[in-house]
Amino acid sequence: YYPWGYDGDNGPDQWHKNYPIAKGRHQSPIEINNKEVHYDRSLLPWFASYDPCAAKTILNNGKTCRVVFDDSFDRSVLRGGPLPGVYRLRQLHFHWGSSDDHGSEHVVNGVRYAGELHLLHWNPKYSNYLDAVRRTDGIAVLAIFLQVGKTPKPEMKRILEEINAIKTKGKEVPFPNFDPSILFPKSHDYWTYHGSFTTPPCEECITWIVLREPIIVSSDQMAKLRSLSKNAENEPDLPLVDNWRPTQPRYFRMVSASFL
Numbered sequence: 733y734y735p736w737g738y739d740g741d742n743g744p745d746q747w748h749k750n751y752p753i754a755k756g757r758h759q760s761p762i763e764i765n766n767k768e769v770h771y772d773r774s775l776l777p778w779f780a781s782y783d784p785c786a787a788k789t790i791l792n793n794g795k796t797c798r799v800v801f802d803d804s805f806d807r808s809v810l811r812g813g814p815l816p817g818v819y820r821l822r823q824l825h826f827h828w829g830s831s832d833d834h835g836s837e838h839v840v841n842g843v844r845y846a847g848e849l850h851l852l853h854w855n856p857k858y859s860n861y862l863d864a865v866r867r868t869d870g871i872a873v874l875a876i877f878l879q880v881g882k883t884p885k886p887e888m889k890r891i892l893e894e895i896n897a898i899k900t901k902g903k904e905v906p907f908p909n910f911d912p913s914i915l916f917p918k919s920h921d922y923w924t925y926h927g928s929f930t931t932p933p934c935e936e937c938i939t940w941i942v943l944r945e946p947i948i949v950s951s952d953q954m955a956k957l958r959s960l961s962k963n964a965e966n967e968p969d970l971p972l973v974d975n976w977r978p979t980q981p982r983y984f985r986m987v988s989a990s991f992l
């Protein structure tokens with residue numbers, strides 16, 4: 733397992749040296765441009781049915797803030813949309829910038845958002861998560877943009893209240909009784925395409941479902957995420973910011989839209 737990061741010598745442009753798939757033809761994130769998107773009226777709406785009691789802990793792994801869920805059975809699942817069946821919710825995490833004008837991974841018609849929330853689900857037809865990671869239909873990630881605005885979504889408060897308890901890398905605290913679908917925007921309109929993890933090992937196993945409507949967060953809430961550190965407790969303080977991968981070439985992939 734090789735160390736990787738977001739800056740300097742182990743940044744995104746170097747990942748391919750230890751993770752050759754990073755230079756593959758189905759990498760994420762990508763630019764989503766209206767002119768190149770194909771409206772697919774056969775796309776179904778997607779549905780999330782999450783059990784709030786499946787939420788377990790919230791942690792800082794030095795790369796992001798992650799909430800972990802019990803995925804030992806079909807307890808919290810995503811279905812419909814482009815998916816062939818149910819996919820189990822395993823974790824959610826965020827990507828953000830060093831200021832409000834950037835931080836998202838996907839870019840829509842040239843617009844970078846302040847951040848991006850990823851809800852990661854895996855296909856239970858495979859025996860476990862790491863097996864699903866090696867399959868093109870193994871993983872489904874629901875991506876939701878974070879846009880800075882005046883009337884922030886109160887539901888984000890619960891996650892951000894825990895930030896102080898997981899300030900440094902390796903910190904993990906209980907995070908019980910949380911249904912992440914309260915974070916969803918009103919509209920379920922989405923784009924979908926086949927891509928990869930946006931971090932090493934960059935496996936091309938993801939059906940991306942990117943929501944068109946961002947959720948509104950406050951500048952203070954983004955600052956809260958930026959107060960996380962990527963170092964461990966007894967190390968010099970290094971702010972955990974700009975944990976986003978630049979957009980990758982789309983090559984011959986079609987991005988489908990569920991809306992006109």
Ligand SMILES: C[C@@H](CNC(=O)c1ccc(S(N)(=O)=O)cc1)Cn1ccc2ccccc21
Nearest residue numbers: 733850852862865873928929930931932933
């Ligand atoms: C899947 C990795 C762990 N990474 C992830 O689970 C993961 C999840 C979501 C995203 S995103 N941002 O695309 O939603 C990215 C990464 C474990 N793992 C398995 C093999 C392996 C080899 C080297 C390093 C780590 C390895």
Ligand SMILES: [Zn+2]
Nearest residue numbers: 825827850930
């Ligand atoms: Zn992510």
